Amino acid sequence: MAIDWATVEHVARLARLALTDEERERFVGQLGRILEYCARLDAISIEGVPATSHVLPIVNVLREDLPAPCLSRDEVLAAAPAHEQGFFKVPRVLEAE
Amino acid sequence: MERSEPMDPTGAGGGTREVVIGIEIHVQLLTASKMFCGCPTEFGAPPNTLVCPVCLGLPGSLPVLNRRAVELGLRTAVALGCRVHSRSRFHRKNYYYPDLAKNYQISQYQYAGHPPLATGGVLEIQVGGRPWRVAIRRVHLEEDTARLVHPAGTGGAASSLVDYNRSGVPLMEIVTEPDLRSPGEAREFLNALRRLLQFAEVSSCRMEEGTLRCDANLSLQPPGGPPGVRTEVKNMNSVRAVERALAFEAVRQHEVLARGEVVVQETRHWDERRGVTFASRSKEEAEDYRYFPEPDLVPLDVDGAWVAAIREALPELPAARRDRLIATFGLAAYDADLITATPAMAKFFEETVTLGPHPKVVANWLSGAVAAYLNEHGVEIDQIALTPARLSALLLLVDEGTVSGRTAKDVLVEMIAHDQEPEAVVEARGLQQISDEATLRVVVDKVIADHPGPAAEIRAGKVRALPFLVGQVMRATGGRANPEAANRLLKERLS
Ligand SMILES: [Zn+2]
Numbered sequence: 043m044a045i046d047w048a049t050v051e052h053v054a055r056l057a058r059l060a061l062t063d064e065e066r067e068r069f070v071g072q073l074g075r076i077l078e079y080c081a082r083l084d085a086i087s088i089e090g091v092p093a094t095s096h097v098l099p100i101v102n103v104l105r106e107d108l109p110a111p112c113l114s115r116d117e118v119l120a121a122a123p124a125h126e127q128g129f130f131k132v133p134r135v136l137e138a139e
Numbered sequence: 140m141e142r143s144e145p146m147d148p149t150g151a152g153g154g155t156r157e158v159v160i161g162i163e164i165h166v167q168l169l170t171a172s173k174m175f176c177g178c179p180t181e182f183g184a185p186p187n188t189l190v191c192p193v194c195l196g197l198p199g200s201l202p203v204l205n206r207r208a209v210e211l212g213l214r215t216a217v218a219l220g221c222r223v224h225s226r227s228r229f230h231r232k233n234y235y236y237p238d239l240a241k242n243y244q245i246s247q248y249q250y251a252g253h254p255p256l257a258t259g260g261v262l263e264i265q266v267g268g269r270p271w272r273v274a275i276r277r278v279h280l281e282e283d284t285a286r287l288v289h290p291a292g293t294g295g296a297a298s299s300l301v302d303y304n305r306s307g308v309p310l311m312e313i314v315t316e317p318d319l320r321s322p323g324e325a326r327e328f329l330n331a332l333r334r335l336l337q338f339a340e341v342s343s344c345r346m347e348e349g350t351l352r353c354d355a356n357l358s359l360q361p362p363g364g365p366p367g368v369r370t371e372v373k374n375m376n377s378v379r380a381v382e383r384a385l386a387f388e389a390v391r392q393h394e395v396l397a398r399g400e401v402v403v404q405e406t407r408h409w410d411e412r413r414g415v416t417f418a419s420r421s422k423e424e425a426e427d428y429r430y431f432p433e434p435d436l437v438p439l440d441v442d443g444a445w446v447a448a449i450r451e452a453l454p455e456l457p458a459a460r461r462d463r464l465i466a467t468f469g470l471a472a473y474d475a476d477l478i479t480a481t482p483a484m485a486k487f488f489e490e491t492v493t494l495g496p497h498p499k500v501v502a503n504w505l506s507g508a509v510a511a512y513l514n515e516h517g518v519e520i521d522q523i524a525l526t527p528a529r530l531s532a533l534l535l536l537v538d539e540g541t542v543s544g545r546t547a548k549d550v551l552v553e554m555i556a557h558d559q560e561p562e563a564v565v566e567a568r569g570l571q572q573i574s575d576e577a578t579l580r581v582v583v584d585k586v587i588a589d590h591p592g593p594a595a596e597i598r599a600g601k602v603r604a605l606p607f608l609v610g611q612v613m614r615a616t617g618g619r620a621n622p623e624a625a626n627r628l629l630k631e632r633l634s
Pocket residue numbers: 173176177178189190191192193194195307
């Protein structure tokens with residue numbers, strides 16, 4: 043299964059990655075080879091095999107609704123590249139307009 | 140309170156196309172902790188103090204589902220008559236935006252034989268006095284996102300600020316079929332759904348606090364024709380805003396069609412101040428959420444026994460509560476509707492009645508003076524300094540003749556404003572009813588002297604003027620005269 047330039051560009055945009063032409067070219071080849079490898083599974087007959095997202099025979103792992111201690115804010119913000127007045131500070135985003 | 144009249148969308152020309160509306164709501168579930176971690180859900184804490192590795196999306200952390208959130212989702216499904224699916228799963232909705240540290244939201248998505256928690260319910264509303272059944276498409280669970288703050292600065296600040304306290308708070312999404320036919324019906328639906336969820340103790344459903352959020356889609360359909368192109372309307376912060384936004388959108392689409400243009404499928408934002416919707420660019424250029432099953436959460440299986448237990452423990456829903464109040468206390472339908480408008484009001488009524496006052500008197504006060512106060516101040520009964528004990532004490536003062544019914548209304552307002560017992564208000568402001576005959580006789584004599592015309596009429600046997608003179612006595616005493624005593628003394632003096 044081949045992957046094209048446009049698909050790589052689309053995926054890169056969704057992941058907010060700015061790729062150089064050289065990188066894009068490289069990923070077209072690499073991702074294509076990965077998908078080709080996966081496509082070998084298409085040869086296997088899966089008739090009667092249900093779609094499986096979890097292989098462990100476990101369901102309903104639940105916790106009781108009890109509040110637990112949180113991290114201290116100093117610990118939380120220690121990992122932030124930037125913060126201000128207790129908030130994480132990120133490049134400006136706007137939802138509308 | 141001002142009321143918006145839904146505009147007639149056909150008034151804009153464009154024929155007799157029918158308005159078709161579907162609603163999508165998100166409510167915050169009444170849990171103590173978040174959906175997948177133990178962080179508290181309390182509102183208003185300092186930013187980033189209610190967070191842990193799970194809701195911050197730190198590597199190596201693992202989510203564990205909150206049992207209570209599942210139970211509240213199931214309770215909703217049962218209350219709406221939905222089919223609860225024996226197995227549902229959680230999925231990752233991938234997108235790149237700082238309101239989710241993980242870059243995905245854990246939600247329940249429907250595809251490839253993976254149903255959400257529940258599907259196919261119904262909520263009955265009243266439209267023009269008739270029942271109208273609105274089909275519910277789905278009910279599912281998901282997590283809330285972080286709160287973003289965009290500091291205003293000259294030319295716009297270069298940064299946004301993020302508070303992850305809300306990230307991971309349990310949400311439930313409810314989606315209707317496009318069964319609503321006017322902005323007014325959308326309002327009725329939202330009010331009915333909010334009431335149901337409040338009585339079921341699933342969510343506080345306060346739109347102004349964001350525990351209920353509503354998006355709506357609207358299209359215009361020609362009679363017998365194919366469905367029209369729909370737009371999605373967002374950013375409405377009250378039920379009234381939903382109604383106004385949809386009325387605007389219906390007229391706008393009609394005008395677009397009347398001009399011979401086509402409606403563009405898009406998301407539009409409601410601008411409350413300007414009273415318009417405007418097109419907004421989606422935060423994703425391509426809506427490609429790349430859903431896939433959440434590998435860190437195992438499937439959720441719900442069997443018949445679990446659903447039966449939920450049904451068994453379901454709190455009394457609004458319709459049942461209303462019917463019971465009518466049957467038990469002989470309330471009028473109007474009063475019963477008003478008293479079951481919120482669980483807090485219904486609880487207040489029943490608690491007051493157990494303290495002794497006559498149920499119909501309590502109902503009159505709640506649907507009259509108390510409701511007027513709440514409307515005027517835009518508050519709920521559990522947000523003011525009135526308790527069942529205080530209202531009951533006030534009604535006792537009226538019953539004993541210590542204060543007149545008219546004065547009692549003023550006492551009520553004072554009690555609420557100053558957080559006081561009714562006796563204290565009456566005492567402090569000298570509002571005791573005047574029943575003392577010697578005192579009243581002085582007032583009565585003065586009223587007769589001041590109004591010789593009506594007095595002469597009554598002496599001549601025309602008693603029609605009597606209420607006028609009683610009114611004057613009330614006025615002269617600031618409403619404190621015992622009206623019956625005033626009436627009797629006037630008759631006595633003028634016979
Ligand atoms: Zn947490």
